[in-house]
Amino acid sequence: xxxxxxxxxxxxxxxxxxxxxxxxxxxxxxxxxxxxxxxxxxxxxxxxxxxxxxxxxxxxxxxxxxxxxxxxxxxxxxxxxxxxxxxxxxxxxxxxxxxxxxxxxxxxxxxxxxxxxxxxxxxxxxxxxxxxxxxxxxxxxxxxxxxxxxxxxxxxxxxxxxxxxxxxxxxxxxxxxxxxxxxxxxxxxxxxxxxxxxxxxxxxxxxxxxxxxxxxxxxxxxxxxxxxxxxxxxxxxxxxxxxxxxxxxxxxxxxxxxxxxxxxxxxxxxxxxxxxxxxxxxxxxxxxxxxxxxxxxxxxxxxxxxxxxxxxxxxxxxxxxxxxxxxxxxxxxxxxxxxxxxxxxxxxxxxxxxxxxxxxxxxxxxxxxxxxxxxxxxxxxxxxxxxxxxxxxxxxxxxxxxxxxxxxxxxxxxxxxxxxxxxxxxxxxxxxxxxxxxxxxxxxxxxxxxxxxxxxxxxxxxxxxxxxxxxxxxxxxxxxxxxxxxxxxxxxxxxx
Ligand code: F0G
Numbered sequence: 499x500x501x502x503x504x505x506x507x508x509x510x511x512x513x514x515x516x517x518x519x520x521x522x523x524x525x526x527x528x529x530x531x532x533x534x535x536x537x538x539x540x541x542x543x544x545x546x547x548x549x550x551x552x553x554x555x556x557x558x559x560x561x562x563x564x565x566x567x568x569x570x571x572x573x574x575x576x577x578x579x580x581x582x583x584x585x586x587x588x589x590x591x592x593x594x595x596x597x598x599x600x601x602x603x604x605x606x607x608x609x610x611x612x613x614x615x616x617x618x619x620x621x622x623x624x625x626x627x628x629x630x631x632x633x634x635x636x637x638x639x640x641x642x643x644x645x646x647x648x649x650x651x652x653x654x655x656x657x658x659x660x661x662x663x664x665x666x667x668x669x670x671x672x673x674x675x676x677x678x679x680x681x682x683x684x685x686x687x688x689x690x691x692x693x694x695x696x697x698x699x700x701x702x703x704x705x706x707x708x709x710x711x712x713x714x715x716x717x718x719x720x721x722x723x724x725x726x727x728x729x730x731x732x733x734x735x736x737x738x739x740x741x742x743x744x745x746x747x748x749x750x751x752x753x754x755x756x757x758x759x760x761x762x763x764x765x766x767x768x769x770x771x772x773x774x775x776x777x778x779x780x781x782x783x784x785x786x787x788x789x790x791x792x793x794x795x796x797x798x799x800x801x802x803x804x805x806x807x808x809x810x811x812x813x814x815x816x817x818x819x820x821x822x823x824x825x826x827x828x829x830x831x832x833x834x835x836x837x838x839x840x841x842x843x844x845x846x847x848x849x850x851x852x853x854x855x856x857x858x859x860x861x862x863x864x865x866x867x868x869x870x871x872x873x874x875x876x877x878x879x880x881x882x883x884x885x886x887x888x889x890x891x892x893x894x895x896x897x898x899x900x901x902x903x904x905x906x907x908x909x910x911x912x913x914x915x916x917x918x919x920x921x922x923x924x925x926x927x928x929x930x931x932x933x934x935x936x937x938x939x940x941x942x943x944x945x946x947x948x949x950x951x952x953x954x955x956x957x958x959x960x961x962x963x964x965x966x967x968x969x970x971x972x973x974x975x976x977x978x979x980x981x982x983x984x985x986x987x988x989x990x991x992x993x994x
Contacts, residue, residue: 514840525840528833529929532579539565539895539994542986546892546979553971554888554956556897565895566935568924571838571863573777576929577821581782584824585817597819598810604823605788608759608830609766613795615787615802616812616819620737620775621646623785626801627773631697631731632656639687639699641679641713642666644706644735645905649965652907656697659687666708667918669868670858674749677705677713677742679721688728698731698771699724704738707901709921710842710863712745715753715761722768731794734765736774740829741862744839747832758830770794776818780825781834781928784814838862838928841936845924848940854947857921864925867943869902873953878903878916880955880975886922886946888974889953892982894942895994898924905967949985954978 517523540548540563552558556569567574589596602612617623624647632638634655640647643658651658661683666676679701688696701721705711718734725732743761746753753761766772770791776784789795799809806813814822828834839862846860855871869876869883876882883902890896902920909915924939946953956972 514836524933525837525844527837527929527932529578529837531576531932537565538562541994542892542983542990545895546983549888549891550974550979553959554884554974555967555970555972556887556891556899557968558971559891559897563895564891564897566931566939567897568864568926568939569897569899571778571925571927572775573783574927574930575778575781576927577781578824578828578929580828581821581824584820588816588820590816593808593810595810595816597816597823601786601819601823604826605786608762608826609772609788610763611766611788611790613789613792615795615798615809616814617773617785617787617802617806618813619777619783619785620735620773621650621785622806622813623773623775623787624650625805626787626798627698627733627771628654628656629801630798633697636695636697637687637691638697639684641677641701642705642708644702645965645967647700647702647735648907651697659691661687662705662708666705666711669855669871669919672859674712674745674859675714675717676708676711676859676861677702678717679713681717681720681724684721684724688724688730693728693730696728696730698733700733700735701769702735702738703742704740704862706738706863707905707921708919709857709866709923710738710741710861711857712742712749712861714750715746715764716750718765719768722770725770731770732768734769734772736765736772737778738862739765739774740779740835741839744832744835745862748839758832758835762830766790776814776822776825780822780829782822782825783818784812784822786812786822834928838926841931841933842926844933845926845936845940848937849943849947852940852944852947854943857919864923866901867898867922867924869920869922872922872947872950876953876955878920879914880957881972882955883920883922884972885953885956885974888956888979889946889982890922890943892979893946893986894938896924896939896942898922900967904970907964907966945986945989949982952978952982952985 515526548563606612628650632654636656638651663678663680665673722732773787776782843860845865855868857866881904884900884904887898902917906915955975960971
């Protein structure tokens with residue numbers, strides 16, 4: 499499927515400023531830092547104690563014990579001067595606040611519609627979509643699931659069916675759009691279950707769990723067409739759309755001369771529903787559901803006062819709504835859009851060149867280490883990606899996140915559901931870290947790669963039933979973490 503190519507002039511934005519000496523070429527920050535937060539790098543023995551006290555779960559580490567927090571890019575992106583200034587304008591009223599009107603104006607500018615329902619974050623939008631559309635025995639079709647999305651669908655008695663193109667699960671590849679749906683498979687699944695059994699089809703931009711991999715505009719529009727043909731609602735999870743738009747513009751010929759705003763508008767016109775976490779899209783807090791279809795919006799309206807708050811704040815603090823509105827305007831700016839993907843690309847290339855198995859091509863969200871390649875002999879049920887995450891914290895005070903078997907839910911009969919990919923992600927909070935800090939990350943990962951034979955597995959001590967990766971506690975098998983600390987001291991001496 500092709501879409502109409504509009505003739506627009508090439509924009510003037512600086513994505514990679516060209517350096518005089520090519521060997522000096524690095525991604526260049528297009529912002530300056532005006533507020534700072536002191537960081538703490540604990541000595542290696544204390545890092546060992548901290549991770550063991552946290553049950554070998556990086557979610558349970560304390561921020562004071564972390565040097566670089568690369569757990570997520572959710573709600574931890576640096577706000578701009580304009581965002582913090584806007585927060586002072588917040589109109590704090592229970593109903594009918596001017597702040598909400600400013601959010602509607604921003605939505606209209608960015609998405610071309612101001613039919614918006616505010617919700618306190620992305621998963622709150624997912625809860626409302628599941629309540630509204632998913633009935634027992636129904637399916638929700640997706641390119642790939644996200645943890646919270648799947649939990650809401652299954653809670654309502656539905657099932658998630660994934661139709662990711664098979665290229666998406668090949669760890670090292672040069673395919674530019676590994677998040678694309680397999681359109682043939684999409685049609686087959688809709689026909690097999692019958693359209694009336696399909697609650698909705700959800701495309702996740704910047705597909706999180708396969709390494710922040712983008713979906714092409716062509717594929718997104720084709721999915722919307724298939725949904726239209728079968729009368730099934732199309733949903734776009736736009737939480738990671740900022741990065742995805744950068745990749746559309748740099749990897750998809752048709753998008754090169756489209757402005758980000760044209761892409762947002764095109765998608766919002768085609769998809770029945772868009773929702774997002776403003777902790778990612780818009781560098782703020784909060785979330786929202788939008789649709790050009792007023793009837794669809796009305797059909798979800800009643801859930802907002804029920805679960806979130808009144809329709810003009812939706813459980814979000816008004817100051818955050820101001821920051822979100824301003825952040826949405828910034829999500830049209832290629833200088834800001836390019837920061838994450840270019841820093842991630844730098845880190846992925848550095849590590850790839852050293853031989854570290856990385857998810858390729860570099861995606862959005864963060865750099866993802868392929869842990870099946872990092873510790874190939876470790877069985878899935880010793881949680882290789884979680885083990886590598888604890889090892890990297892010990893090696894450098896760097897907090898990453900397991901995105902593998904530990905992040906899955908067990909099957910109904912209690913057996914382990916092994917993840918297709920065992921990833922350890924190093925998320926890139928936007929506008930937060932400097933390039934020297936990212937170079938430090940690369941250095942510590944390289945050291946860990948050279949000492950990977952020391953890394954051992956983990957076993958459960960406390961395993962929660964729902965979203966176990968958040969609170970679960972594990973123990974290292976044997977004494978490999980102490981051995982890693984000894985090797986660190988041997989190689990780094992007195993250095994932190
Ligand atoms: N959809 C996607 C694609 C996400 O990445 C997230 C959150 C959500 C929905 C839920 O949004 O956190 O505001 O409730 N991802 C975070 C992460 C948690 O760290 O990747 P939320």
